[in-house]
Amino acid sequence: MTQKIVVLDPITAETARRMRALLPPGMVLDHALNRDAAHLREIVADADFLVSGQIAVDAALLAAAGRAKLLHKWGVGVDNFDLEAARAQGVTVARTTGSNALPVAEFTLGLMIGLLRNLAFGHHTLRGGEWRTTTLPKPSFMLTGKTVGIIGYGAIGQNVARLLAPFQCRILYNKTRPLSAEQEAEQGVRFASVAEILAQSDIVSLHCPMTPQTAGLINRAALQSMKRSAVLINVARGGVVVEADLVAALEAKEIMGAAMDVYEMEPTPAENPLLRFDNVVATPHIAAMAADNFDKTILQLFGNIERFAKGEGVAENDFVC
Template structure:
């Protein structure tokens, strides 16, 4: 019997999909929290969501063939140590793209139009028709800066352009000129991006090079009328510096779906700021999206077990694996 550890918190819908779609040759073991990690020693595969998977954990997984990450973020996994054990780490690219991109636009509009304070006033019995007019803005005509230009960044560009915004971007790996022209975006330096963008939206992965890439030095260079949107990873932003920038008027507002520590602490000053929109890391959480993600996780595991190819872009530690490679790719 091939054993798969379902590691982390999963909704009933997600688990129902796994048990329904999994072939009979496989058996699921639910490992919802770190205190159940002793069960990992017998797992051939894991599907990992949110929990940490460091070198000590990987070392304890004596039978582990592959780590399948739910969604795309793999910053909780020691991918180099996994590679040293010749264990591929596989993600699910593309499935979250539309949901996260739309959520990004939602945050932009909610901050620009003061959606939450207007709703709060109305619920309190105040008809605040004119209170926020002077600080309510259209997305049309705004200069949106995208820091990171992968699948989600590109989709955000398309959606923002649909609202009539202008879009510029910076990414360590510049897109092809034909793609820039097709999307109607311009490539600029990092310094130009942060100093000219009226809306700065983050779409980078979390790694040592991007840790706290948005900090007080960046806020000091941004226009004071700018807003920050982060639907990527919480540790891209120095949260204390962000709070100070919002308090001191160096930043007009922020829309955040991700945080340095999750769940967000109940005493965080961000919770009481009217110019900040917060959601609990739900950018990719739409009806049906979770099912597609679980099906992709299972598909990758079954392909690996059967010696079939997995898309190269989904194998995040491929270049670190040793020959002979334990995984086929296309």
């Protein structure tokens, strides 16, 4: 019997074609055309498996998907899923652990350099017909030799540290369970508290999951504890940073700049005040998108779906609940 996978994110026809080329035998794929709640509830009615990247999956959407017994994250963070509702409905939740670690880590370095060297500002003003070499929004700095604080040291954070090695940076990290002394020496990093990272770092880079403990972690007090010459990078989750506090800190020049790929509300509205600053680099949650990482990620996702369909369960590392 044919089983249906429904992708809740609106994807392009080309993306759908590439996904269908990798489908397990006996499965078909459908996908959303927009983010409208009524449309999403309609397309999941006959779904056997649900896949979502950025679309929120709440109790109402799960209830509309009465046949589905597996909800799979296209990515890692499951803060956009109602896990309690999934448990109550008997829906297994899984994710593609580690699938986007290297693309996001590379993107993080791009944001660091783009922000430190005013790349986005230079591009934007040059396209507007201005040659702005003496009126940059902030001084340009090299990445080499800087102190980088990594808050959240899972697969992404560790890849960031590895990619920073040629830049001779001093790297501080924070995670729930610190590495051993031998692991720290091997990776060239040192454990520090969040307070120490904020106070000492030239670059604070966020890679922690969204949890009750990390929600609003970077508030006005945290920003005021950073160096005035420091910058903030957020490729974790929007809710880790209190956006109104970041706006206030930028207006008061309490930090030198910020770069973010994630927001409290997504899609973030055009009137988000963070988008008006020349010392801010903003991208629309695209850090994990890399065409040459696509097949690897989808095969991991489809592999879990195929195993689940056979009654074998998803890979242990990818199981959420």
